[in-house]
Amino acid sequence: MSVSYALLGLLEQDPAGGSHGYELKRQYDEYFGRDKPLPFGQVYGTLSRLARDGRVLAKGSAPGEGPDRRLYAITEQGEREFAAWLAAPVAPEAHLQSLLGMKMTLALLLNRPADAYLDSQRCVHIERMRELTNRRRSASFVDQLLIDHALFHLEADLRWIDLTTGRLDRIAKELKQ
Amino acid sequence: MTRTSVVAPGAPAGAAQHQGVHPGADAGGRPGADIGAAPDGSWAVATPFISCHDVHRSFGSTQALRGADFAAGAGEIVAVMGPSGSGKSTLLHCLAGILVPDKGEVVFSRERIDTLSEARRSELRRRRFGFVFQFGQLVPELSAEENVALPLLLAGRPRAQAFAEARPWFARLGIEGLEGRLSSELSGGEQQRVALARALVADPQIVFADEPTGSLDSLNGEQVMELLVDTARERGTTVVIVTHEPRVAAYADREVMVRDGRASCTPDRSAWAPPRQAGDGDAA
Numbered sequence: 001m002s003v004s005y006a007l008l009g010l011l012e013q014d015p016a017g018g019s020h021g022y023e024l025k026r027q028y029d030e031y032f033g034r035d036k037p038l039p040f041g042q043v044y045g046t047l048s049r050l051a052r053d054g055r056v057l058a059k060g061s062a063p064g065e066g067p068d069r070r071l072y073a074i075t076e077q078g079e080r081e082f083a084a085w086l087a088a089p090v091a092p093e094a095h096l097q098s099l100l101g102m103k104m105t106l107a108l109l110l111n112r113p114a115d116a117y118l119d120s121q122r123c124v125h126i127e128r129m130r131e132l133t134n135r136r137r138s139a140s141f142v143d144q145l146l147i148d149h150a151l152f153h154l155e156a157d158l159r160w161i162d163l164t165t166g167r168l169d170r171i172a173k174e175l176k177q
Numbered sequence: 178m179t180r181t182s183v184v185a186p187g188a189p190a191g192a193a194q195h196q197g198v199h200p201g202a203d204a205g206g207r208p209g210a211d212i213g214a215a216p217d218g219s220w221a222v223a224t225p226f227i228s229c230h231d232v233h234r235s236f237g238s239t240q241a242l243r244g245a246d247f248a249a250g251a252g253e254i255v256a257v258m259g260p261s262g263s264g265k266s267t268l269l270h271c272l273a274g275i276l277v278p279d280k281g282e283v284v285f286s287r288e289r290i291d292t293l294s295e296a297r298r299s300e301l302r303r304r305r306f307g308f309v310f311q312f313g314q315l316v317p318e319l320s321a322e323e324n325v326a327l328p329l330l331l332a333g334r335p336r337a338q339a340f341a342e343a344r345p346w347f348a349r350l351g352i353e354g355l356e357g358r359l360s361s362e363l364s365g366g367e368q369q370r371v372a373l374a375r376a377l378v379a380d381p382q383i384v385f386a387d388e389p390t391g392s393l394d395s396l397n398g399e400q401v402m403e404l405l406v407d408t409a410r411e412r413g414t415t416v417v418i419v420t421h422e423p424r425v426a427a428y429a430d431r432e433v434m435v436r437d438g439r440a441s442c443t444p445d446r447s448a449w450a451p452p453r454q455a456g457d458g459d460a461a
Contacts, residue, residue: 119434119441129427137403151424158423166260 002099004046006032008055008082009106011074018059018073021047031105031175032098047072055081087117089124092154104164108172118165122158129154225284226251226415227272227383232281233438234267241267242278243438251382252413254406256426259435265419266387268435272417273306273385274298286382303331307376307384307414309405311391314372315360321371322347322356328379346374350404366397373401377408383415390425402428 010027011019021043029037050056055078059071074082086103090096100121107114129151136147164171222228225248234242241264249255259265270276271283274290283291285305290298302308307328315324325346329339347353350370360368369389376384389405390398406428409416418429426432434441 122434123432126423126426126432129423130429133424133427151427155423162260 002102003028003038003042004050004055005082005085006102006106007043007046007050008074008078009086009110011056011072012079012082012110015074015079018057018071020061020069020071022069024072031109032102050078054078083112086112087120089117089121092125092128092157094153096157097160100161104168104171105175108168108175114168114172115165118161118168122161125154125158125161222248222250222253224250226253227283227285227417229268229272229278229283230281232268232271232278232283234264234271234276234278241438242271244281245271245435245438245440247272247433247440249415249417251415252409253431254409254416254418254429256429256432257417257419257435257440258421258423258426258432261421263435264438265435267438268440269385269387269417269419273308273383274301303328304379305382307379307381309369309372309376309384309386309389311388312368315363315368315375317360320357320359321352321363321367324360324371325374325378328375332379343374343378346378349408350374351400365392366394366401369393369397369401370404373405377405377414380412381414383417384409386416386418386420388420388422389418390420390422395424398422398425 006028007024010024013019021040024047025038025040025043028043047056047058051058051072055075056072057075059073061069061071086107090100090103103117104114106112107117132147132151132154136144136151139147228246228248230246232242232245232247233240243264245264245268247257247268257265257268267276271278271291274283274285274293278291281291282289285301290301293301315321316327319327322340322343326336326339326343329342330336334342344356347356350373352367352370352374355363355367355371360371363371369392373389376386384405386405390401393401402425405416408414416429418425420426
């Protein structure tokens with residue numbers, strides 16, 4: 001599901017002109033697909049679903065050779081839903097770094113307030129830590145061990161979020177080179 | 178707001194005679210009804226117990242605070258977070274009347290304190306506030322017991338009474354048997370518990386804690402925080418904790434971020450409702 005939003009975000013770089021599937025795949029793989037490039041089938045399948053649901057519009061074909069060169073542009077509905085997804089913090093769970101990293105990349109590419117999004121993310125993490133800290137007060141010894149483990153993981157996430165906050169300017173520069 | 182004369186079970190002897198649960202705390206010692214999540218999901222403090230508005234403070238050419246706002250309700254526990262050099266300790270020092278802002282105002286219990294004389298602020302700090310710092314900052318020439326009794330002696334209590342009030346804190350904080358030791362004979366965790374007892378012994382209305390677990394390992398840090406928070410909740414004491422540690426902030430009712438000399442409250446959560454998923458049914 002994050003692939004859909006990533007494609008919407010990449011399309012928003014040029015909302016008027018749009019982009020075609022091949023270019024979207026190239027950008028996706030550059031920013032997010034280091035270990036797992038996006039299969040062409042998934043790109044076109046996702047774009048079809050987004051078009052069916054009114055989030056993108058198929059605009060005809062771009063000149064050139066090769067596979068499907070149909071141009072897609074993001075719709076107003078697509079923009080609204082993408083903006084809401086981008087600003088919503090990620091649930092504090094394992095492996096959030098790939099999704100949060102994707103959101104930060106898109107936010108910086110599109111000049112959105114990445115630091116404010118990270119502040120929201122920090123709040124959601126601390127909120128989760130607060131719940132666990134309260135629960136631990138009355139937990140059994142074994143449960144306390146498990147809760148401590150979860151707390152340390154959330155804390156590690158927060159360190160990473162703090163470091164990312166401090167590096168946003170540098171990351172933005174690198175992305176826009 | 179509730180004001181009762183109830184003193185929680187286990188409170189040290191002497192607590193009952195001069196203080197009850199502080200204003201703003203309900204019977205369970207939780208923050209009063211004037212603090213909480215607003216309908217839009219953001220935090221609101223309708224009746225701040227301690228607050229500041231548009232506070233600026235510089236040290237030479239360095240601007241530590243540039244228009245900071247802050248408010249905590251009675252009985253509330255608030256963590257002040259932010260990167261190193263963000264101004265969070267300066268904010269705490271301004272709220273506590275240790276520093277005077279260059280501009281802006283600080284209000285405690287509906288009274289402006291930034292315009293008070295140094296003598297009046299000093300009295301306020303002694304009688305109404307308690308302090309815990311990163312490294313305990315005990316008086317090295319005094320025994321642990323004398324350190325704990327110090328705020329009471331400074332407030333004019335007779336020596337015997339001050340020591341009678343100080344002594345129960347050692348059992349309460351799990352450091353009984355250390356009463357006669359100098360701070361150099363105590364571990365970091367023990368020193369910080371003595372410092373905690375010293376901050377709480379005079380039953381302050383607000384405890385200001387600046388990185389209270391910064392010099393401690395995880396276990397000792399957790400114990401110090403539990404002692405601080407449990408005692409504050411029992412007595413309805415307001416606590417303002419400066420920390421960069423999320424595990425410490427997680428003990429607070431909420432956190433406030435300080436960045437570039439400005440404090441921002443918890444973001445509005447109403448904007449976080451995720452939309453219907455785009456492209457439902459994706460494999461990824």
